[in-house]
Amino acid sequence: MATYNDGSKDSSAAVTWAAISPEQYAAPGTFTVTGEVTGTTVAARATVTVE
Structure with a gap:
């Protein structure tokens, strides 16, 4: 799920x-x-939690 700056x-x-x-x-x-x-220069970041 992408969350943009405007929420x-x-x-x-x-x-x-x-x-x-x-x-x-x-x-x-x-x-x-x-x-x-994909198709942009926008960086993505995900925090992964391993339990």
């Missing part, structure tokens, strides 16, 4: 995400993954 949301935004190594999700914790919204 609106869009679940159809395609994102190309950076690779995630298995070590990042092998144990509980939190990490950030970065990417780019």
Whole structure:
């Protein structure tokens, strides 16, 4: 789900995400993954929580 600066949301935004190594999700914790919204130069960021 993309959340824009004006607070609106869009679940159809395609994102190309950076690779995630298995070590990042092998144990509980939190990490950030970065990417780019397809067709733009807009950066994407997701916080992933592994329980």
